[in-house]
Amino acid sequence: MTTVTVTLAAILLSLAGIIVLTATDPKRRRVSGLPEARRRPAALASVLIFAPGIALLIAGQSAAFVMWLAAVPLAGWLLAALPPRHGDSRRQQAEKL
Template sequence: MMTVTVTLAAILLSLAGIVLLTATDPKRRRVFGLPDAKHRPAVLACLLILAPGVALLIAGQSAAFVMWLAAVPLAGWALAAIPPGALGRKR
C-alpha cells in the first residue's frame, strides 16, 4: 500500500509540472489564439516533473520509479492532445 501511495504522489506532482508547462507554452498558446503567458516558470516546472523520479530512485523504490516512468509521459501526451480551454468549457 505504501508503494501505491508514493507512486501516486510522485505522478501527481509531475503532472502538476506538465500542466504548468502546457499552460504556459508560447507556441501552443499562439496556435490556439490565446494571449502570451505573463511569465513561464520553466525551471520550476522541470523540477516538478523530474524531482519525484529522482526521489523515488534515492528512496530505493524501484517499482514505484518504473510506474512513474510509464505514467508521466503518458499523462504528458494526454494533456497535449486536449485543446486549451476544453476542460473549462460548459456544454
Template sequence: MTTILTLAAVAVSLAGLIYLAATDPKRRRAFNLPPCSRRLALFAWIVVFAPGATLLATEQTAAFVIWLGAGTIAGWLVAAKAPTPGASAKSQ
C-alpha cells in the same frame, strides 16, 4: 506503499506538466492565445522530475519505473487536450 508513492509522484509531476502545457509558447501561438507574461519553465520541469529523482534516491525502483510510464501517458493526455479560451484569460 508502492501504489501510494507512485500515485503521489505522478500527481506532483502532473501538476508540473499541466502548468508547462498551459504556458507553452508554441501551444498558445497555435491556438491564437496571448503569450504568458511570465513562465517559470525551469521550476516547473524540476517539479515534473523531482518525484522521480526522489523515488530513485530512496531506492523505490518499482515506483520509479511505474512513475516514468504513467508520467509519459499523463504528459500525452495533458498535451493532447486543446486549450480552452477560458484558460487564456487565467494564465495571462
C-alpha cells in the same frame, strides 16, 4: 507509506509540472488565441517533473519508479492531445469587424 501511495504522489507532482508547461506554452497559446503568458517558469516545472523520479530512486522504491516512469510520459501525451481552450482568436476578432 505504501508503494501505490508514493507512486500516486510522485505522479501528481510531475503532472503539476506538465500542466504548468502546457498552460504557459507560447505556441499553444498563440494558436488558441490566448494572450501570451507573463512568464514561463520552465525551471520550476522541470523540477516538479523530474524531482519525484529522482526521489523515488534515492529512496530505493524501484517499483514505484517504474510505475512513475510509465505514467508521466503517458500523462504528458494525453495533455498534449487535448485541444487547447480557445479564446477569441485573432481571425475571429478580425471577422467581427
